[in-house]
Structure formats: C-alpha cells, structure tokens
Amino acid sequence: MNKRGLLVIVSGPSGAGKGTVVSELIKDSSYALSISMTTRTPRETEQDGIHYFFKTVEEFEKMIEENGFLEYAKFCDNYYGTPLSYVEQKLDEGKNVILEIEVQGALQVKERYKDAILIFLTPPNITQLRERLEKRATETPEKIAMRMKRAKEEIKLIDKYDYIVINDIVEKATKSINDIVRIEKMAAKRHISLINTFLEGDN
Amino acid sequence: MNKRGLLVIVSGPSGAGKGTVVSELIKDSSYALSISMTTRTPRETEQDGIHYFFKTVEEFEKMIEENGFLEYAKFCDNYYGTPLSYVEQKLDEGKNVILEIEVQGALQVKERYKDAILIFLTPPNITQLRERLEKRATETPEKIAMRMKRAKEEIKLIDKYDYIVINDIVEKATKSINDIVRIEKMAAKRHISLINTFLEGDN
Numbered sequence: 001m002n003k004r005g006l007l008v009i010v011s012g013p014s015g016a017g018k019g020t021v022v023s024e025l026i027k028d029s030s031y032a033l034s035i036s037m038t039t040r041t042p043r044e045t046e047q048d049g050i051h052y053f054f055k056t057v058e059e060f061e062k063m064i065e066e067n068g069f070l071e072y073a074k075f076c077d078n079y080y081g082t083p084l085s086y087v088e089q090k091l092d093e094g095k096n097v098i099l100e101i102e103v104q105g106a107l108q109v110k111e112r113y114k115d116a117i118l119i120f121l122t123p124p125n126i127t128q129l130r131e132r133l134e135k136r137a138t139e140t141p142e143k144i145a146m147r148m149k150r151a152k153e154e155i156k157l158i159d160k161y162d163y164i165v166i167n168d169i170v171e172k173a174t175k176s177i178n179d180i181v182r183i184e185k186m187a188a189k190r191h192i193s194l195i196n197t198f199l200e201g202d203n
Numbered sequence: 204m205n206k207r208g209l210l211v212i213v214s215g216p217s218g219a220g221k222g223t224v225v226s227e228l229i230k231d232s233s234y235a236l237s238i239s240m241t242t243r244t245p246r247e248t249e250q251d252g253i254h255y256f257f258k259t260v261e262e263f264e265k266m267i268e269e270n271g272f273l274e275y276a277k278f279c280d281n282y283y284g285t286p287l288s289y290v291e292q293k294l295d296e297g298k299n300v301i302l303e304i305e306v307q308g309a310l311q312v313k314e315r316y317k318d319a320i321l322i323f324l325t326p327p328n329i330t331q332l333r334e335r336l337e338k339r340a341t342e343t344p345e346k347i348a349m350r351m352k353r354a355k356e357e358i359k360l361i362d363k364y365d366y367i368v369i370n371d372i373v374e375k376a377t378k379s380i381n382d383i384v385r386i387e388k389m390a391a392k393r394h395i396s397l398i399n400t401f402l403e404g405d406n
Contacts, residue, residue: 163390188321201330
C-alpha cells in the first residue's frame with residue numbers, strides 16, 4: 001500500500017540483545033541496515049561502505065555543518081554518526097531501514113525524524129539484564145555496575161519511545177518488530193492519499 | 204503483559220463490511236462486543252442485554268445527564284447510545300471491546316476516550332464500495348447515491364483515525380485488526396509501569 005520504507009530504530013540498554021535481533025531482522029530483504037560514518041581508522045577486516053563509511057575529520061565536520069547527520073557523537077577523539085543521505089536513499093528504494101543505536105542517539109534521531117518508529121528492546125526484567133551482562137566474558141564487575149546504572153537511567157525514558165518489545169525469546173522479539181512495521185504501515189497518517197483516490201475514483 | 208483490554212472502534216462507510224469483520228473477530232474470546240442502549244421497542248427476536256439494552260426515554264435521558272454514554276444520537280424519535288459502564292466492565296475483565304459504529308459516532312467516542320483504537324475499514328477503492336452497495340437487494344438507487352455521497356464525506360476524515368484497514372479479503376482484514384490490537388499493547392505509553400519494575404527489581 002505504501003511504497004516508501006520506514007525508519008525503525010532498535011534501541012535499549014546494553015545487554016538487551018539488540019545485535020542478535022537486528023541480525024535476524026535483516027535476513028529479510030525488505031530491511032536495510034543503516035551504516036554509520038566514522039573518522040576512526042578501519043580495522044583490518046573492515047570495509048568502507050559495508051561496516052562503516054570511513055571519513056577524515058575534515059570531511060566529517062563539513063557534513064556536520066551541512067546538517068548531514070541524523071545523529072552524531074564523539075568518543076575517544078573519534079566521530080561516529082548516522083548519515084541522513086544513506087538512510088533516505090534506502091527508504092526511497094522501499095527498504096525499511098534499521099538503525100541499531102544506544103538510547104541517547106535514538107532519542108536524537110527521533111527528534112530529527114519524527115516519522116521514525118522508536119523501539120525499546122529490553123529483557124523481561126532487570127535480573128535477566130544483569131545475568132546477560134555477567135555472561136559476557138569481556139565485562140569487568142566495574143563495567144557491569146556502570147551498565148546497570150545506565151540501564152536504570154535509560155528505562156526512565158521509555159515514555160519517549162513508541163513501542164516496548166520484551167526480548168525474552170529472540171524469534172518472538174523479531175516477529176514482534178516485523179509485525180510493528182507491518183501495522184505501522186496501516187497508520188492512517190500514512191494513507192492521507194486515499195482521500196483523493198476515493199474522491200477521484202467515482203464520477 | 205497488559206491486563207486491561209483495549210477499546211477497538213471499527214468504523215468506516217456503509218458497505219465496507221464492518222459487520223462481517225466484527226462477526227469474525229468476536230469468535231475469539233479475547234473480544235467482547237459493545238452492546239448499545241436504545242429506547243426503541245424490542246423486535247420479537249431481540250433480547251435485553253444481548254442485542255440491546257432496552258430502556259425508557261426517561262431512563263435514557265437520566266443517563267445522558269449523568270454522562271453515562273461514550274456517544275449517543277437520536278434517530279426517528281428513538282435514542283441509541285453506547286453505555287460507558289458496560290464497556291468499562293468488559294475492559295476491566297481484560298476483554299478487548301469492539302465497538303462497531305458509523306463514522307460520526309466513532310469520532311465522538313475517540314474524543315471522549317482517547318485511548319481507544321480507531322480503525323477505518325474500507326474497500327480498496329470506491330468502485331468496489333459502489334458494487335457492494337448495489338449487490339444489497341435492499342438498497343434503492345436513491346439510497347445508494349446517498350450512501351456514496353456520505354462515504355466521500357467520511358473518507359475526508361481519515362486523518363482522525365489511527366489505522367486504515369483495507370477490507371479486500373475478510374480473513375486478511377480480521378487478521379490485521381487482531382495484529383493491531385496485539386501491537387498496540389506493546390505501545391510504550393501502556394508500559395510506563397516497567398520503570399518501577401526495573402528500578403525496584405535490582406538492589
């Protein structure tokens with residue numbers, strides 16, 4: 001019914017399982033993953049235009065001036081951002097563009113792009129969040145404590161989101177996001193053109 | 204996740220197939236049909252509390268004064284209305300309450316009850332709407348012309364609706380409404396209580 005794709009922001013606390021769910025979603029060719037832009041040096045396995053768009057600081061800052069990012073931030077002297085033009089191109093191709101991003105970035109994007117669908121992915125409860133973080137071999141107790149503290153701050157922002165998806169079982173969470181996208185395409189605000197179709201179709 | 208039911212208003216032009224879709228929906232016991240109240244005389248086959256709540260004019264007007272209707276109207280000297288208390292009772296029982304109603308009444312209900320989900324059911328195009336009306340043996344050409352004129356007025360109001368469901372195939376339209384209800388229950392605004400669950404769950 002509606003040709004243009006939707007921008008779907010998958011966000012939520014660290015440990016919610018965003019990466020796993022997004023990997024499942026993009027197996028379906030109706031989705032495209034947003035590609036970030038960065039000024040950091042590519043790792044050996046990373047390819048420009050696939051893992052990131054790699055740019056110089058000068059190029060990046062020029063794009064900031066030109067309002068070319070849906071959101072951007074600086075970590076450890078490196079810029080990271082979501083270039084608007086790539087997202088727009090994919091939406092125009094009819095793809096639903098997935099943006100996997102932490103909470104603050106997600107809210108920035110929604111501010112800039114009101115039509116985006118903002119999904120808060122979360123484990124069913126905070127005990128499970130802690131368990132998931134503890135299972136990650138890479139996390140020190142300090143890092144876990146920091147992530148838990150941050151998760152509690154982030155959960156307070158759920159009223160800014162459109163949907164809450166409980167990630168208990170990955171397949172179920174993935175299906176929920178698929179259904180959200182399908183149902184959002186039935187939103188009346190996306191079908192105002194039906195008025196003309198009806199008025200002009202019967203004379 | 205959410206115990207209380209949702210109020211689902213199925214509306215749209217005459218000939219859209221509201222009755223058929225609603226009959227399908229209520230085969231599922233998670234739904235309850237809203238029952239209208241009227242002052243007209245019951246027909247022989249009609250039972251109080253099943254087809255309608257039958258009341259005297261005096262009783263009906265008292266309920267109007269007490270703000271007891273989600274909407275009401277007077278046709279041919281008889282009152283018809285949707286009593287709020289019955290809807291509330293069913294919602295509290297966890298049922299999703301279906302209200303099948305014409306467009307003006309639907310907008311009145313949404314005004315009064317913001318949390319309701321307003322669905323505009325429509326044939327895919329106006330040619331099909333005309334065909335459906337013409338197939339009804341009961342409709343005179345004058346009546347069809349009047350209904351077509353009204354449908355064109357009603358379609359202009361779709362921006363007031365939440366969702367547009369194209370009723371091309373009844374099973375598909377029914378499934379869409381089922382999915383809308385399921386997805387609406389994931390709306391962030393209905394999960395604000397998660398904040399406390401998270402903050403109190405890990406000490």
